[in-house]
Amino acid sequence: MQLGLIGLGRMGQIVVDRSLAAGHDVVAFDLDEDAVATAADAGAVPADSIDDFLDRLGSDKRIWLMVPAGEAVDVTLEELEPRLDGDDIVVDGGNSNFEDSVRRAESCPAAYLDCGTSGGPAGAELGFSLMVGGPQWAYDELEPIFDAVATGPDGHERMGPAGSGHYVKMIHNGVEYALMQTYGEGFELLHEGRYDLDLENVASVWNNGAVIRSWLLELCEEAFREEGTDLGTVADRIEGGSTGTWTVQESLEQEVPLPLIYTALSERFGSRADDGRFSRRLANRLRYGFGRHDVPRRE
Numbered sequence: 001m002q003l004g005l006i007g008l009g010r011m012g013q014i015v016v017d018r019s020l021a022a023g024h025d026v027v028a029f030d031l032d033e034d035a036v037a038t039a040a041d042a043g044a045v046p047a048d049s050i051d052d053f054l055d056r057l058g059s060d061k062r063i064w065l066m067v068p069a070g071e072a073v074d075v076t077l078e079e080l081e082p083r084l085d086g087d088d089i090v091v092d093g094g095n096s097n098f099e100d101s102v103r104r105a106e107s108c109p110a111a112y113l114d115c116g117t118s119g120g121p122a123g124a125e126l127g128f129s130l131m132v133g134g135p136q137w138a139y140d141e142l143e144p145i146f147d148a149v150a151t152g153p154d155g156h157e158r159m160g161p162a163g164s165g166h167y168v169k170m171i172h173n174g175v176e177y178a179l180m181q182t183y184g185e186g187f188e189l190l191h192e193g194r195y196d197l198d199l200e201n202v203a204s205v206w207n208n209g210a211v212i213r214s215w216l217l218e219l220c221e222e223a224f225r226e227e228g229t230d231l232g233t234v235a236d237r238i239e240g241g242s243t244g245t246w247t248v249q250e251s252l253e254q255e256v257p258l259p260l261i262y263t264a265l266s267e268r269f270g271s272r273a274d275d276g277r278f279s280r281r282l283a284n285r286l287r288y289g290f291g292r293h294d295v296p297r298r299e
């Protein structure tokens, strides 16, 4: 199958690599010429504008957007839409707000799939977990691509109609915030507490058979190994926060209490004063672990 990819950053390049490795053809575009060159080196056909990108795609266009959520998605769609029709498919694999995705699905001439993507750049080898919303026929049509980008056939599912993929991913991220918060609190008490512990060892033994083992806990172990048991220069500052904010807003609208997710989000906002909390320093480092997000460091 031929896939057009727009947005060749940390995540988009993985979609390119995994699609090529599965034998698909990829046409690649990004505003950043270096990113296009990297995709071309990997075997994709480079495009130097959206028009050039569309010229290089066949008549039934299959397009995957992996640009930052928000304005970049709208700007890209605005350029694509005059040349799309009902036989074409657009996938938004980014962390878009689900209500934006519903709006875009209604106005896009092509079938529109909102695809929550989990696994982060660190998950490249394994493949991603994909939560897809939108028309069944478009999901079925793109199954070979989803098989390639996900961990395999079990790594993707259609959640329901437009918006449902990004809705599920939004709540996934709320859970992610709370898990990071609880690991952070446990390690903070271990760090401040009454024994002089090597936290890499603690994380390692917990990862071997303990009830609370997980990938995030493996990333805690990696963080202590790479930064030291006191997390070295990692600052008490957790960036991000949009998907967690939407999760909390939705919980208020649905009157479903989410005290843990709300607390984890508040800790992020609180961290912006930088008063040195260990739990928040660990969350800061974990965002690098899974997402390759920049790590704010102490001066």
Ligand SMILES: NC(=O)C1=CN([C@@H]2O[C@H](COP(=O)(O)OP(=O)(O)OC[C@H]3O[C@@H](n4cnc5c(N)ncnc54)[C@H](O)[C@@H]3O)[C@@H](O)[C@H]2O)C=CC1
Binding pocket: 006, 007, 008, 009, 010, 011, 012, 029, 030, 031, 032, 035, 066, 067, 068, 069, 072, 073, 075, 076, 093, 094, 095, 096, 117, 118, 119, 120, 121, 290, 291, 292, 293
């Ligand atoms: N990094 C992560 O752990 C995860 C990120 N996501 C989501 O995936 C999307 C992409 O994330 P990353 O790859 O991490 O970001 P990134 O910043 O590494 O890459 C974004 C790419 O999009 C390009 N771009 C921006 N505006 C563009 C436009 N108008 N036209 C063409 N290209 C444009 C940039 O030049 C850049 O190469 C975001 O929505 C993000 O929230 C989803 C799951 C995990």
Ligand SMILES: O=C(CO)[C@H](O)[C@H](O)COP(=O)(O)O
Binding pocket: 095, 117, 118, 119, 120, 173, 176, 239, 240, 241, 242, 243, 244, 287, 290, 291
């Ligand atoms: O979706 C992700 C992981 O699942 C991205 O890494 C996202 O950026 C995480 O959210 P935040 O930036 O608010 O920490």
